[in-house]
Structures are given as C-alpha cells and as structure tokens.
Amino acid sequence: MLLHRLVKQAEQDPAAKPFHRMLRFDWELRLNPDGTLAGDGLESLLAPDAAGKLRGAEHFVPAVTRTVGVAPNLAADDVQYVLGWADPDSKPARVAQCHDAFVALTRQWAQSPAGQNDPIAQALDRFYRSGEAARVRRDPEATAKQRVLITVGPTAAYRAESVSEFWTAEVTRRKGGGNHGLCLVCGKTRPLLDTLPGKVPARLVPGASNDAALVSVNERVFGYDLTSQLTCSPICIPCGEGVSAGLVRVLDSANTTSYNGQDSRLAWWTTEPTKRNPMKLILDADPGQVTALIFSIHNGKTAPEIKDTNKFCALTVGGNVARVVVRDWLEMPLSTVEKNVGEWFADLDIATLHPDETARQPLQRLVRVTGRWQRTERRYAFIGAKGSAHPHAAQRDLLNAALRKTTLPPSLLIHLLNRVRTDGRLDTPRAALLRLMLLRSHLTTETPMPGLDESNTNPAYVAGRVFAALDALQYDAFDGKINTTYANRYLAGAITNPRAALLAGSKLADAWLRKFRGARKGAAVNHSRELTTLYGLFDAADGIPHRTTPAQQALFLLGYHHQRAHRFAVLRDRAAARATTTETSTPELSAPEAPATEPVTAEFDQEINA
Template sequence: MLLQRLVDYARANNVGQAFHKEREFTWRLELSSTGAAPELVGIREPNARGKLAGQRHVTPAVTRTVGVAAQLGADDVQYVLGWGDEKTKPTRVAQCHEEFVALISRWAQCSPEDPVAEVVRKFYASGGVSRLIRPEAIGAKEGVLIAVDGIPVIKQDSLVRFWADEVAARKGGGTSGVCLVCGNVGVLLDTVPGNISKRLVPGAANNAALVSVNARVFGYALTTGLEHTPICFFCGDAMNAALTHLLSGPHTFGLQQQDSAMTWWTLGKPPEDFFQVMPDRPDPDAVGRVLAQLRNGRLARADQTAQTATPDRFCSVSLGGNSSRIVIRDWIDQPLQDILFNLARWYDDHQTCTLWDDEPVSYGLYQLALATGRWDKDRVRYFPLDAKGADRPEHIQRDLQRTSLRAVPLPPSVLHHVLHRIATDGRIDGPRAALLRLALRRHPDKEIAMPAELDDTNHDPAYVLGRVFAVYEKIQYNANRSPRSGGNGNNSDSGENGKAESQSLNAGFGDRFYAGAITNPRPAMIAGERLAKAWLSKIRRRPGGTGAGLVYVFNTELSELLDRIGDIPARFNPAQQAQFVLGYHHQRAHDAAQRRKPKTGTDA
C-alpha cells in the first residue's frame, strides 16, 4: 500500500523527471562548440548559513552500490575526469572513466541530430581531459556537471530520451508482467533505478534504496533481483521521486539525533484547522478550537460502517536508514477525520497546568521531545537536541508521533525515562508534567483519570503525598524569608525546578528529599513532619504576631491532606511515581494561581 500511495502521489502532483534525482555538484566542466579551450570551474557558493556549498541539480541517476555504473552528463570526478584520490584504487577509477566515456559515445551515436552530444564526444575522443589543470585537493567523489556553451547538457531532450532507454537496458529483467504496484502489465525491473539521498534519511550511511534485493539472503527462495517483487519501470521511478519530493517538502519532521524522520500528505480536502494542529508545529488557537469540538461532541471518528468510505485520507511514513537501505518504522493510512480526532484526544490527554499560565497548556512535539533530555542548571535550559550526553531517547520523536496520530499509549520506557530525568535533574515543569499525564491517561494496564489541574477530590495516597511534599516546601520557604517581603503563604520565588529557592537556604527540603521521595516517600514524610514543627514555630515568632494566621493556614492545609492518608507506602511503582510528581506539580501551580489573583477585604 505504501508504494501505491507514493506512485499515486507522484502522478497526481507531476513529481520528478523519470530516472533523475537531485544531487550536489562542486565542479563544472565548461566545453565550447567554437573550439575554445575546455575549463574546469569550481561552483561552490555561500549557502543560507554562510558556508560554501555546491550547486544542486536534478540529473540522470540510477542506483549503484558496489558496481561501476556511469550516470549521463553529470557524475563523480572519477567518472567524468578519471581522477582518483588516496581513498580510491587506480584500476577502479580507470574502469569508471572508461564506462563514462563509452556512455557519452553511445549517446552521441544515437543522437546524430544533437550537436551538443557531438561536442562532448569529441572532447573525450581528442583526449581533452589531459589538457585540464587538476585543482589541488579535488576528491574523486565530488560532483562534476558538464556544460556546453554555458548550458548543462542534462537539459538536452536527446539526453533524456537516451537515458530512459539506457536505464531500461540496465535495470530491466527482460520480462513483462503484472506490476505489483499499479496492477498493469509492463516491462518489469530487475533492480529499482534510483535511491533516496542519505541527507534525507536519518542513520543512512549512503544513499538508500526503498526496495532492494541485491543479495540472496534478502530474496524469496534465496534469489536476487525483483523476480518475486514485480515492479514496472515507471512505478519504480515514481515511488523514489515521490518520496524524495515529500522528504524535501514542508510536511516533513525530523529532530536531530533521532532514528527517523516523518513525512506526511493528504488525499482529498483536510478538515478545518487540520494543518494547524499537526503535532510538529501546532497553532494554540487552532488547538483550542479542535478541543472545543471534541468536548462538545461535534468531533468524532469517521463512520467506518458507511457504505461509501470517505476518500479523504491521511498518509504518513516514518523511516530511518541502515547502511544503504531504508527502514520503514511506521506507516499510517487512515481517514483524515480519524487523524483529527486522534490529535484532539492527544492534546486533551496531555494538556496541563503550569506555574505561569492561568489556563492549562498544550505542547508541540518538539517541546515534549526536548523535555526528555537533561536539564542544564548552569544555562537554565534543556540540553540541545544535538548535544552530547543529553540522555534523550533516540526514538522519542517516533514514540510521540505514534501516540498522537494512532491514539496508542506511550511506551512504558518513556514513562520510566521521564521519571528518571525528573528525579536526577530535580526539575518538573509543564512539558514533563504533560508527558506524565499522557502516560497515566493512556496507561496500558489501567487508565488513570488524571486531570490537567489540581484535583482536590483525588484521595490516591501517591497524589496526596505529592501535594504534602509541596506544602512542606512552602512552609520551609516562608519560615526562611523576610516578613517585609510580603509573605503570603506561597513559595513565590520558586521556579519550575522542583526545589524551593531562598537566599537564606543552602539546601532546602526539596534539594534533600525530592529525588528519593519519588520512589520512596516515607523518609521524606517523616522528616517533613519533624522539620515542619520548627519551621512553623519560627513563623509564629514573627514580631507583632503577624505569623500566627499563617501558621493556622498551614496547619489546616496539612491536616486536611494528611487525614486522607493511612499508612505511607514504602515504595511506589512507576504509575504511583507519576501521580506523586503530578500531585506536587499541581499543588505548586495551584498556589501560584492563587497568588496571582487580586486580594481584597479579609483575603488581603
């Protein structure tokens, strides 16, 4: 089905030129029809980042792995000029150049009406390469583009026609049959004539093939070639052209240091706001509108029982590379309405409160993936995606994409990893809380109805103990701050880092106990109960009796929470750890929201 969708896309969008692909060229061989001396010119120029890069052109190309296979009109230095380097073998370079010259000769013989082909043939026949001055440090695999009178020869109609026949001779198995992709009878391929540039395929060491059976171990009945995977010439080329076009387009998402890239396209007219809520770059207003439709029942899945199935489809492929082969890591082909419904549920399941926002926040895939890495305390940010030692799973992008588009649970490994990073970094913020909430609401064993904000009706011991821990932190902070700073019973100077920050504290309660409390809360609760007595006594002794009311508020809050707990567990499983962290985060976000509200009358 993937190959069929790619071929359909190529035909519908008129993608690509048959048996061509884009590649970079750093040299240009200038020939003249008037007899001027040939010249090899460097064509590197500054790119958008100011670095020198070659020019990119769509040129004739077929797949070549270890064998010698010349491309027409533009190729590597070793083919076009016969020059090797320290990494090449002289005999192979000579063979490459000999085959390229022979290909040029056949093109000229088959195109007597084209004077350009004759100019190129005469250049090689007269030993023109020997008259060129070889630049220093030129590599054998750098690209060379041939031009006559300033016009690249790849634009000649005769070259395009000859190249199609040449590919048929090289790649054809000499048989006709029914194509597995299009279902029509045609000349079948022995090997696919083309591949995908390695720059588009994460993990690929070389240009990668989508379909390849070049060794017996890969083929049915230990055979090589596409005998048991019949694909016609035009489908074989169209699927490569379509995939290259898609991976180079705007609907492709790939993060650094990840094992895959995802590209997607639609068949038919997408619903309103569909493009704006894709997880790679969501628009907050569009997300809000889609969530409103989900919650009022106006958004639902497509009717799969209808007699006429909807033709509007969503297609996406996530792929990576393994040496010279493409690895399909995920393939989706579903109704557009189902994908929009899944996306709405995804945002609804991970939306969460923060210390700074008045309403729960939804996040894009980039923010969530970034939050799975290490927290850099010195720079007050997460380690960049390409940083060494960021401790970010190489498959997190793919896991989040599958969760958002397929409406499946997060893999348990993601929950374990995020909890480990929270405990190690001592940081819980909006994106990490969103990941924990998503994991709980889609728990594979038992879904946990975790709300986006503080749930005062939740009496689960893990959740309540997280809230208690936040209250202990708040009490310590108020006990060690100056009364003149406007103490209001809230940790107003604490960031989203899971630890109270106060100038008078070298190591606060959170610094000492937070990491351990996530897995085993009992020592932290025992210590908190003991230490809170001293903190409250310090607050009560404030001059003028200003601390008495605050002590009453704290005691009441603690009593109400502790009364909901029986025996304090000695060990939390991962789901309970997530509830503890979210209880802690929700309590702090609630306190911050209360602090932002204007105080009047007795509240002030």
C-alpha cells in the same frame, strides 16, 4: 498501499523528468560547441550558503541507484567517471573502469537515434574521441568522488533534448531484468525491474550515512525465500521510478518534521486538498485552534470540508547506512486523525505553574523536556546535542501516540522519571507528559485530572501533595531565603520512597511552624491545618507508600505538581483581589490592610525554552 501512494505523489509533479534527481556539483567542465576545451581546467562551483559554508551548485540531472558496481550517469558524473582521475583513497584500476564506462555511454548516446542529431551529444563524443580529455589541467583539490558538471557553450549537457529519451531506454536496459509480470503497484503486466532506479538523499533520512535506497536485496540471504533483487516485490519500470521520485518528493516537502538526534523523519499529506492540518496543530499547539478542535469533537461537529474519502497519510522513515527503513506507515480518514489529535491535546491538558504558560504543549517542547535540564543555563539541552540524553525514538513515539491514539512505550516513562530524579526539575511540560502516559497506560486504571483533584485518595497522589505542602511551608517560614530547600534535598528519594521523605518532613514541620511570629501566625495555622488534612487522607492500614512502581512514581509527581499549581493560582488570585481592593477603596472608609497570610512569592520556576 504505501508504494501506490508514493507513485501518486510523483504524478503530481508534471515537470519531473524520469530517472533524474537533484545532485550537488563542485566543479564545471566547460566545452566549446565543437568539443574542444573552453578553458584549460575545471572551474569551481563552490559558493557560500546562508550560513557561510561553501557548497556546490545543485542540478536536476540523470542519475540512478549506484551501489558497488560501475554504473555511469549521463552527461554529468563524478571526477573519476568524467576525467578518470584517481586520488589516494581510490583504486586506480577501478577509476579507469569508471572512466571507460562513462566514455562508452557517451559514445552510445551520440550514436543512438536520439543523439545523432543532437549537437551537445556530438560535442561530448568529439571531446573524448579527439583526446581533448587528456589536455584538462588537473586540479590538486579535485577528488575522485566530487561531481563535475559538463557544459557545452552556454548549455549544461544534461539539458540536451535527446537526454530524456536515451536515458530512459538506458535505465530500462540496466534495471530491467528482461522479465515481464504483474506489477504489485499498478496491477498491470509490464517489464519488471531488478532494482529500484533512484535513491533518497542522505540529508532526508536520519541515520543514513549515504544516499539510501528503499528496496535493495543484493544477496539471496537477505531476501524472502532466499531470493535476491525484487523477485518477491515485482515492480514495473514506470512504478519503480514513481516510487523513488515520490519518496523524495514527500520527504523533501514542507510537510515534514525531524529533529537532530532523533532516529526518524515524518512526512504527511492528504489524498485530497484541504485547509485543515492536524499535524500543524501537533507541531504548533496554537491555543485557539486546539480549543476549537476539542470543542467541535465534543459537540460532534465535523467541518464540512472534511470528506469521508479524504485520507491522511503519514510516512515515518529512518536510515541504516545506505538503506531506507520504513518505521511507520499510516493511512487513515482525515476526520479520524483530527479526532485523535483532539484527544491527544485533551490528555495533555495540565494546570500550569506560571500564568504565561500554555496548558497544552507543542511537539518539540515535549521532545525537548525528555532530555537533560541544564541548571547553570536554565534551559533544556538542545535536541541532538552531545550529552543531551534525549531518547532517540522520542519524536516517533509521541507522533505515533498522537496520530493513532495509542499508548506510549513504558521505557519513555522510566526515562522521564529518571530525568526528573536526576535533574530535580518537574515543570508544566513534564507534568503534562506524565499525565498523558498515565491516562494511556495499561498498567493503571487511574484517570488523573488536569488540575488538583481533592477527591483522589490514591496514596501516591496524596504523598505528592503532602510533599509539595511541606516544601511550601519551609519556603514561607524562611521568606524564601533558603540555600537548600526541602524539595532539593528529598525529591529524588521521595519519588521512589515517599515514606522516608514525608516522615522526615513531618519532624521538620514543627520547627518550621515555630518560625512564624506575630502577624504571620495566621499563615502557620493555615499550613498546619492543610498538613493535618493531607496526612489524614492516608489509609490507616497502608499508611504512606514506599517502594513505588513507575505508575505510582508518576502519580506522586502529578500530586506534587497539582498542589504547587493550585497554591500559585491561589496566591495570584489573592494578590489580584488585594490590588483591586486597594484601587477601589477610599482613604476615609478603608481600614488598615491586614497582612497576607501567604505572601505572593516567586517560588515557581518559569519554563524556559531556548
């Protein structure tokens, strides 16, 4: 079905020529209409791009898959093919073979029925027959594998009218093994290919160091039942070209996502036109659109423009040197995908630490917070940067969970827990990821709420709440003037062994409570009452947990986050209420303002994303 969908994608581009692809050229060889040189050497096509880097000119030229054999392209190719120039990194004998093959192909083109009346084909043939090629002045900066664009007069040679007909016949001769059979894509009996004719540019395939082929079995040992080529995957010539062209089309479209350092690139499309785009929601997480989607799902209302026949397709690929690795293929009704995306955001919902934060996170932020937190710069390391510590498959795993409503791999939970311990940072996006993992884990039956759940008596969750309460007590006792906080000192150890941290905290709490003097004694009473209530939630038999499992560690951190978010929300509400009272009261009737029992602080760290 994947190959069928790729062929359908290729059919949507009527301007595409068969067996052509976009290549970048560094040099131009200019010829006169009579086949003589228009200059004395190659002319550079390099020009600065938007970033100031020199790049060649791109052209949509005749080209097919080329692996280890000598296989010239028509009318435009590498320096070694067009001019026979070698460099220190190439083998002169092979370069000579490449040049001879290109000259022979040009002669066949000029002598073919399609090329006999084509002035451009005749000009190229005369260029090589007359020995003009030997007169081209060699440029010392031209290497054997840089590409040369040939022009005849004002026209690029590959644009000649006879190119398409001759090139199609030539590729059919090369790639077709002379066998006829049933094509697994179109279901028709046609001439079959030995290999797929096109490649995908390396820039579109993360992990590929060269332009990559989708299917390539060069040796029997790599093939099913010790067969080579496409014996076990019979594909006809038109479908083979469609598969290659369709794959490039979807991977080079605007509907793709890929981050540096990740092992995959995802492309998506729908089989029928639609204005709704569930992937855009995943990537942008627009609050209004997400809320509307969740509301429509809960009320069972499907948008009228979503038809049952409209399928959502998503292809995830990676690369290995010169091979395309299909990591995932999804074809599902668009309505089902929207439902899964709605549940994805519902599972990501979390209480925020800062009022300006969003409760539901976009994909890039979720991927980014799996990496290293840089304390001095107060931001997460860029995805793909050296030492960023992002898992290579984080993007792929998160997208798979969002689109298919599946669990996340346990390795991602372990990695995130280790990062929180190492970085000493638990913010809203990381807490959202932890809640998502717990909700979809097979290892736990917990269904944590987005915000504080005072009815949850799970020891790990309660331990996290107690830890946050102790941290808040210390902060208020010293009015925030602390060099090393309780959380700085004990959080890393408390994640794996809460008992040691909470027992130490209970001993320190008495000294912290004695710091409150005068009007601040009310705050001490509040803190003491809260700690007594929280410690009382622990089971008398089991007590405070220790040696926690990964699921318990995640629950501990969720309790810690929920307690902090609740505290900050209460402080904001009290500050807003005092401000309102001050504005509406009159001096004659107002009483002296009582001191706040818990001052509004800047204790939280606002999420910073560069």
